[in-house]
Amino acid sequence: MSVSPQLLPHEHTLSLKTEVLADVLINVENILIIQDLDGVCMGLVKDPLTRVIDRNYVKATQAFEGHFYVLTNGEHIGERGVNGIIERAFGNPAEVKAKGLYLPGLAGGGVQWQDRQGNVSHPGVSEAELEFLAEVPPTIKRRLRRFFEQKSTAAEIENLEECIQASVLENKASPSANLNTFYDQLREYPQIYMDLQKDMQNLMQELLQEAQIKGLGDSFFVHYAPNLGRDLNGQELLRPAQAQDSGTTDFQFMLQGAIKEAGVLGLLNRYYFQRTGSYPLGEDFNVRQAPKTLEELLALVKANFDPKDMPLMIGVGDTVNSSVEDIQGRVTVRRGGSDRNFLQLIQNIGQELNTGNIIVYIDSSQGEVKNRKPVKIGQHETSGDEIVVLEGPGDVRDVDEPLTLNFVFHKGHQQYSQFFQKAAREREASDQR
Known part of the structure; x- marks a missing residue:
């Protein structure tokens, strides 16, 4: 009897086997996690002022220092910014700053940069x-x-x-x-x-x-x-x-230019500087200088980033959708979602450079906001007793969907948060051995 070869992490499709993903987070040194926020590590709520975040999740991100960045259309600062949510979770803004508990990365679609201490700038904005x-x-x-x-x-x-x-x-x-x-x-x-x-x-x-x-x-x-x-x-x-x-x-x-896919290049540029001491796109590069299409962005990566230093990238998001309309035999497919393009670019980079990049999907349909299609899970005739994803977040008639979601957290942000915290503990333990 022949044994089917084990799938590599990036070869999985709509998989619930998150232990495979955990193995990557724990044991692969050169990784770059690029993660959305709302619906991913926080529940979607009707009033953004009521958002909360798990302080243990925030602490866990420090285990991936230099390997973890957020990429969000929301903002770090302001009354509804994520910084305020973190400060309320810990009850002491001074402690958050002193211990470097702010989430590093790009907000405002890529035009608002922040480091761990909460220092914020707006590169390229007048x-x-x-x-x-x-x-x-x-x-x-x-x-x-x-x-x-x-x-x-x-x-x-x-x-x-x-x-x-x-x-x-x-x-x-x-x-x-x-x-x-x-x-x-x-x-x-x-x-x-x-x-x-x-x-x-x-x-x-x-x-x-x-x-x-x-x-x-x-502008x-x-x-x-x-x-x-x-x-x-x-x-x-x-x-x-x-x-x-x-x-x-x-x-x-x-x-203009504040699109998440351009933010991927901004974060990758900073990541390379951390590891190599030089910025492939220049120290002053900002997302507003980036091209607009996925094809042009990928070409810029191929032309400027040394493949030997390229990390295994892990994109995490919750907003991907598609719809199919068939009106009198004329089929129209619409693919959207604010996370779609940045996830697609990460996947395209992995395919082009053969780095095995991974796409992670968080089902945020269980929150207060009802505009996400829930994934459908159950037993398939070929899966035996195993529970699998039967339908993803897109239209089942969209048979040519270009984005492959490798791993799915079907129970939402709380499941992902607990998973992330456990992986962080094990990564730290692995580093100390």
């Missing part, structure tokens, strides 16, 4: 751009008030002003409207919620036009989360609300 961004949150608030002044249902919404305050994210580099609270309040008025989505979309376009008038026409773009991918002009597509699905809830006004 004062004029930051001044324009500072005016976006009050503009969103005024627009929300105007929208509900024109709707009779405003009286039906409890604490309207509190909802408005909870929905406006006053981020320094990526001010946003988050409609999760309104989605919950408007469940009995789905058309009004969809009208609100459209109004926020219109506002974002008006802001882009205003920037154009002020000579900042090339900004709008990120929708979740979305339906991009149109032929490279603009992200709004995901309309459907039954039991809030669709696009986050309308983020962001700086």
Whole structure:
């Protein structure tokens, strides 16, 4: 009887065998973990101000010092920034700074850099751009008030002003409207919620036009989360609300170049400096200088990064989707999700340079925010008694999905957090032997 060869970690597809991934985290020295935050190590909530993070998870990231970076469209700083969440978890901001417990990496889609001590900078961003961004949150608030002044249902919404305050994210580099609270309040008025989505979309376009008038026409773009991918002009597509699905809830006004896939190169550039003493893309490289397409980004990696120093990269995210429409025989496939492209680039680098990069998916559908398709698990006719993933987060009709999710944490961020902490303990123990 022949024995099937054991799969290498990057050869797994939608696997629940996270012990295989643990072996990599514990025993491979030259790894680079690039991880999203919301939905990955924190639960998705309607009001971002209520987010919490496990302090033991934060401590565990230190076991991967120099090998772990975050990459998020959220921000490190500000009232809703991750730094405040960490400080509240420990109850002592001075301790967080002294012990280097802030999460290092790129926020704001890649334009906000932070080290372990919480030192923040915005490489490549001008004062004029930051001044324009500072005016976006009050503009969103005024627009929300105007929208509900024109709707009779405003009286039906409890604490309207509190909802408005909870929905406006006053981020320094990526001010946003988050409609999760309104989605919950408007469940009995789905058309009004969809009208609100459209109004926020219109506002974002008006802001882009205003920037154009002020000579900042090339400075900004709008990120929708979740979305339906991009149109032929490279603009992200709004995901309309459907039954039991809030669709696009986050309308983020962001700086051009602040896309996660470009952030991968920014982090890889810093990682190489740590190991080799030189920056392959130069010390002053920032994401706003990076090309826009996955093909161009991959070409930049091949041309500048020495393969012998290339780490095994592990991308971790929770926002990947696809949808298939068949209208009178014409099939249209939309692939979206704010983590999709950065995960795809990591996978493409691994395939091109034969480094075996790994993609990890966290099922965040169990949180308060209902716009993620849960993975489906169960027994397959070929799996015997073993529980396997029967359906991933994309449309089952999307048979040409280019992104392979190697490992799945189907129980969400808490399962991943516990797994990560255990791997950190064992990696530290391995280093001490």
